[in-house]
Structures are given as C-alpha cells and as structure tokens.
Amino acid sequence: xxxELAISVRGLRKAYGDNVAVASVDLAVHRGEVFALxxxxxxxxxxTVEILEGxxxxxxxxxxVLGSDPARPGPHWRxxxxxxxxxxxxxxxxxxxxxxxxxxxxxxxxxxxxxVIERVGLGAKAKARTHTLSGGQKRRLDVALGIIGRPExxxxxxxxxxxxPEARREFWxxxxxxxxxxxxxxxxxxxxxxAEALADxxxxxxxxxxxxxxxxxxxxxxxxxxxxxxxxxxxxxxxTTESATPTxxxxxxxxxxxxxxxxxxxxxxxxxxxxxxxxxH
Amino acid sequence: xxxxxxxxxxxxxxxPARRLxxxxxxxxxxxxxxxxxxxxxxxxxFTMGFPIIMILIFAAxxxxxxxxxxxxTQYFITGMIATGLMTGSFQNLGIWIPIExxxxxxxxxxxxxMPKWVWFxxxxxxxxxxxxxxxxxxxxxxxxMFDLKLxxxxxxxxxxxxxxxxxxxxxxxxxxxxxxxxxxxxSGSAVVTPIALVLQFTSGVFFVFTNLPSWMQQVAxxxxxxxxxxxxxxxxxxxxxxxxxxxGSFELGRVAIVLALWCVIGLVLCLTTFRWTTKRDG
Numbered sequence: 001x002x003x004e005l006a007i008s009v010r011g012l013r014k015a016y017g018d019n020v021a022v023a024s025v026d027l028a029v030h031r032g033e034v035f036a037l038x039x040x041x042x043x044x045x046x047x048t049v050e051i052l053e054g055x056x057x058x059x060x061x062x063x064x065v066l067g068s069d070p071a072r073p074g075p076h077w078r079x080x081x082x083x084x085x086x087x088x089x090x091x092x093x094x095x096x097x098x099x100x101x102x103x104x105x106x107x108x109x110x111x112x113x114x115x116v117i118e119r120v121g122l123g124a125k126a127k128a129r130t131h132t133l134s135g136g137q138k139r140r141l142d143v144a145l146g147i148i149g150r151p152e153x154x155x156x157x158x159x160x161x162x163x164x165p166e167a168r169r170e171f172w173x174x175x176x177x178x179x180x181x182x183x184x185x186x187x188x189x190x191x192x193x194x195a196e197a198l199a200d201x202x203x204x205x206x207x208x209x210x211x212x213x214x215x216x217x218x219x220x221x222x223x224x225x226x227x228x229x230x231x232x233x234x235x236x237x238x239x240t241t242e243s244a245t246p247t248x249x250x251x252x253x254x255x256x257x258x259x260x261x262x263x264x265x266x267x268x269x270x271x272x273x274x275x276x277x278x279x280x281h
Numbered sequence: 282x283x284x285x286x287x288x289x290x291x292x293x294x295x296x297p298a299r300r301l302x303x304x305x306x307x308x309x310x311x312x313x314x315x316x317x318x319x320x321x322x323x324x325x326x327f328t329m330g331f332p333i334i335m336i337l338i339f340a341a342x343x344x345x346x347x348x349x350x351x352x353x354t355q356y357f358i359t360g361m362i363a364t365g366l367m368t369g370s371f372q373n374l375g376i377w378i379p380i381e382x383x384x385x386x387x388x389x390x391x392x393x394x395m396p397k398w399v400w401f402x403x404x405x406x407x408x409x410x411x412x413x414x415x416x417x418x419x420x421x422x423x424x425x426m427f428d429l430k431l432x433x434x435x436x437x438x439x440x441x442x443x444x445x446x447x448x449x450x451x452x453x454x455x456x457x458x459x460x461x462x463x464x465x466x467x468s469g470s471a472v473v474t475p476i477a478l479v480l481q482f483t484s485g486v487f488f489v490f491t492n493l494p495s496w497m498q499q500v501a502x503x504x505x506x507x508x509x510x511x512x513x514x515x516x517x518x519x520x521x522x523x524x525x526x527x528x529g530s531f532e533l534g535r536v537a538i539v540l541a542l543w544c545v546i547g548l549v550l551c552l553t554t555f556r557w558t559t560k561r562d563g
Contacts (some may be wrong), residue, residue: 075394093320
C-alpha cells in the first residue's frame with residue numbers, strides 16, 4: 001500500500017445478520033485530500049466510516065487507515081485520528097471550556113483549548129454549559145473535540161445537518177482552513193452543494209457499494225451531459241430542449257429572434273440531478 | 282477476516298500517546314466525574330438527600346426499643362448508612378451509565394486515545410467521594426439528633442472501614458455490570474430502582490431483619506445489602522445485639538465472604554458484558 005494514502009480499503013464487507021450493510025467497497029483517500037462520501041440513508045455510509053474509525057469490526061476486506069488496521073485501534077493511532085460523530089455525545093453539566101480542556105489532556109500534542117474554541121467560533125460561549133448551546137453550536141463543539149488533538153485525519157459524519165445556511169457557510173470555511181493546513185478530511189453528507197463546495201473527490205455509495213468516485217464536476221460524466229435550454233416562443237409558449245451544443249443553439253436562437261431571446265435559460269444538470277439519477281431515482 | 286500485513290504507523294510507534302501520566306489522567310477523570318455529579322442537582326438530592334430524609338421520617342414515626350438499649354432508630358440508621366453506600370455506587374452507576382451510553386458520551390471517549398481503565402477509575406473516584414461524603418453526613422445527623430454512638434474502638438473503626446470498602450466495591454462493580462442490561466437511557470432507572478428498593482425492604486433496612494418471614498430472609502441473604510447492614514450493626518449497635526442476629530452473632534467472617542464473592546461476580550460480569558455503545562450502535 002501507498003504511503004501517500006491516508007486510507008486504503010479493498011473488498012470491505014459488513015453484514016448485520018441477513019442485512020448486508022456494506023457489500024463491497026474499495027476506496028483510496030490520499031493524504032491532504034478532502035473526500036466526501038455521498039449516499040442515501042441506509043446505503044452503508046455510516047457503517048463504512050465507523051469501520052474506518054475503529055468503532056466497528058468488519059466481516060471481510062483489507063483496511064488500512066494511516067498505515068494501521070483500525071480493527072485494533074491503539075492509543076497512538078487514536079491520537080492521530082479526529083472523529084466527529086453523527087450523534088453528539090452530550091456532557092450537559094460541563095462548560096465548553098472545561099470539556100475541550102479535559103479532552104486535550106488525552107492527546108500527546110494537543111492544541112491550545114482556548115485557541116480551538118475560538119477557531120470553531122465558540123469564543124463567546126467558552127464559559128457556557130454545553131446544554132445551553134444551539135444545535136449548530138453543539139456541532140461546533142463536536143468539531144472542537146474532534147480537532148483538539150491536531151489529527152492528521154479527521155472524520156466528519158454529516159457535520160452540518162440542521163444548520164441554517166449562514167452557519168453552514170461558516171462551517172465550510174472552518175473545514176477549508178483545516179484542509180489548507182494539511183488535514184486529510186473524510187466527510188459524509190446528504191448535501192450535494194456541501195460535497196461540491198468542499199470535496200476534492202466525491203464517492204457515491206448506494207446499496208452497500210461504492211458506485212462512482214470522481215471530482216464533483218466530473219461525477220456521472222456531468223461535463224458531457226446534455227444541457228437544457230429553455231425560452232419562450234413569440235406566442236408566449238415555453239419551449240425546452242436538451243442540447244449537446246448549447247452555445248450553437250443559443251446563437252441560432254439569437255439570430256432567429258434578432259437579438260434578445262425571451263425567457264432564455266441555459267442549465268447544466270446539477271450535482272443533485274446526476275446524483276439522483278445514479279442512485280436510481 | 283483478512284487484515285493488512287503492512288507494519289504499523291510510519292511515525293515512531295514508541296511516541297507517547299499522551300503527555301499526562303496515568304495517575305494524572307485518572308485524577309482529572311475523577312474530578313470531572315465529581316464535577317458532573319455535583320452539578321446535576323437531581324442526582325445530588327436523590328443520592329445524598331434521600332437517606333437523610335428517610336431517617337428523619339422513620340425516626341419521627343417509630344421510637345420503640347427493639348432490644349434492651351437498642352432503639353429502632355439506631356437499627357434503622359445503620360441500615361440507611363448501608364443503603365447510602367449502595368445508592369451512591371450501585372444505583373448511581375446503574376442509572377447514569379446507560380444515560381451516558383445513550384447520549385454517546387462513552388462512544389466519544391472511545392474515539393480518543395484515553396486508556397479504557399481511566400474512565401472506570403474516574404467512576405470509582407466519584408463513587409468513593411460520594412460514599413465518604415454521604416456517610417459523613419449521615420453520621421453527623423445521626424450523632425447530633427438520634428444518639429448514635431460513633432465506634433469506640435480502633436477495631437470497630439476497622440470493621441466499619443472494611444465492610445464499607447467491600448460493600449462499595451461490590452455495589453460499584455454490580456452497578457457497572459447492570460448498566461449493560463438497560464437498552465436505553467431511561468431504562469437504567471427502571472432496572473435498578475426496583476432492585477434497590479426490594480433489597481432495602483428485605484435486607485433489614487426498613488424492618489428488623491429477624492422479623493421478616495424466613496424465606497424472605499433467605500432470599501435477601503443471597504445479596505450484598507443484607508450483609509452490609511449486618512456488618513455495620515456490629516459497628517454501631519452494642520455487642521450484646523449480636524445474639525439477636527439470625528446466626529446468633531454478627532458473623533463478620535461470613536459478611537466478608539459474601540461481599541468478596543459479590544466483588545468477584547460483579548467483576549466477571551463487568552468484564553464480559555460491558556458495552557461502550559448502545560445495541561443499535563453495533
């Protein structure tokens with residue numbers, strides 16, 4: 001296996017009784033990469049990620065995370081991996097500052113708790129009990145606990161679920177900062193715009209299989225997909241056509257109308273369109 | 282299962298996984314647990330206040346002597362001291378660990394380099410702190426208001442010490458073990474509270490043990506609380522009361538054996554059943 005790989009997975013399989021959660025997954029994530037795992041609920045995302053995090057045992061397959069097998073996580077390996085789980089582990093009776101500072105004691109080379117709290121945007125809440133935080137603030141606290149040990153690899157499981165749009169943008173900035181500092185990031189999400197905004201590559205998982213891995217702008221041959229061009233006829237009726245050469249079509253329309261084309265729109269399929277097609281909708 | 286044969290971490294594997302020593306980690310964890318306990322008002326009132334309230338109520342209702350020179354109140358107080366030790370360990374852990382497991386607190390700890398034993402050490406330190414504070418409080422109230430005599434000899438203090446220590450150890454281990462029975466956060470209390478209550482009624486806390494039907498005595502004698510009560514009576518009641526006990530004496534040897542046995546049972550159950558995550562979490 002390649003030293004440049006933060007994660008290397010071959011033939012991963014996990015079943016719960018008769019229910020095969022992960023049928024066969026092959027995956028390689030490079031060091032310093034931001035990798036997004038997309039897929040509907042029950043597709044096997046969380047199971048896959050929790051195997052990589054050392055929480056679950058696999059049934060079959062070869063897995064290497066930062067050069068070690070996560071099935072036997074040792075404290076040294078743990079100190080290099082940051083985890084932000086889907087559910088927040090709540091410590092209602094403690095303050096943000098107390099909790100982050102306590103967790104910093106578990107790591108050999110922990111970051112300064114006050115700095116990390118500031119970085120995730122909770123500076124004003126450092127002395128607040130965690131149960132007084134809003135949903136978005138709790139998620140930031142989760143991230144603070146995930147990065148306090150200065151991980152080389154950070155797992156984020158649906159990090160922005162329930163965020164308002166502004167909070168999501170701020171959160172994305174934080175992730176970009178971490179990635180810019182060289183942290184490898186594996187993120188699962190339901191939001192395609194999030195994957196598009198953050199990820200170097202996207203893996204789509206459906207029914208326990210990784211069906212495609214590509215940069216977001218190339219997923220599902222998105223670049224080659226037909227473009228939809230719509231306009232209104234002089235009579236006011238809506239006209240729509242799919243074209244492989246939209247520029248030529250628009251030029252032709254412009255000539256036909258002698259200038260402005262009424263109600264003109266030109267759209268390429270969104271990542272969401274492609275994705276929904278891929279997972280069979 | 283196939284696994285990679287590639288050697289471990291490219292970074293120096295001997296590099297320390299943390300900068301704090303084992304003792305410091307355990308003490309920090311204990312301090313954190315105690316802080317969390319003290320700040321959750323319900324558990325402080327429930328754990329610390331309940332035995333005091335019960336003593337005040339029962340002492341006000343019953344005032345008879347159950348043997349020459351032994352009032353029912355004194356008998357009851359020794360039972361409540363034992364109950365306090367059980368509440369702070371068995372009930373406290375049996376109720377709170379499922380809540381923490383359900384909230385994902387345990388899972389989060391497992392995702393850090395914290396050695397597993399540190400978490401248990403934190404719980405033990407919390408239980409010890411609660412037990413000491415609770416016992417001191419009960420003794421203070423009882424000595425001030427209900428003529429309880431503190432142990433008069435070093436030997437009795439020694440008995441007080443080892444009975445409490447063995448009892449708390451057994452109850453702590455059983456509390457951790459039983460926490461795995463609860464499937465959700467709420468069910469911890471549903472599992473633990475009835476057990477604790479039934480034991481209190483049948484082990485010689487609320488009622489004089491020898492007045493209970495003999496089958497009930499025999500069932501209660503299988504569990505630790507009866508022996509904790511009996512051991513503590515040997516400390517706080519006159520020597521002569523030993524003759525009133527079911528075995529004709531305080532049977533300290535048997536107290537030690539039964540409590541030690543429960544420590545072993547509790548430990549084995551802990552080691553075999555403890556879960557860091559909920560069932561639905563895999």
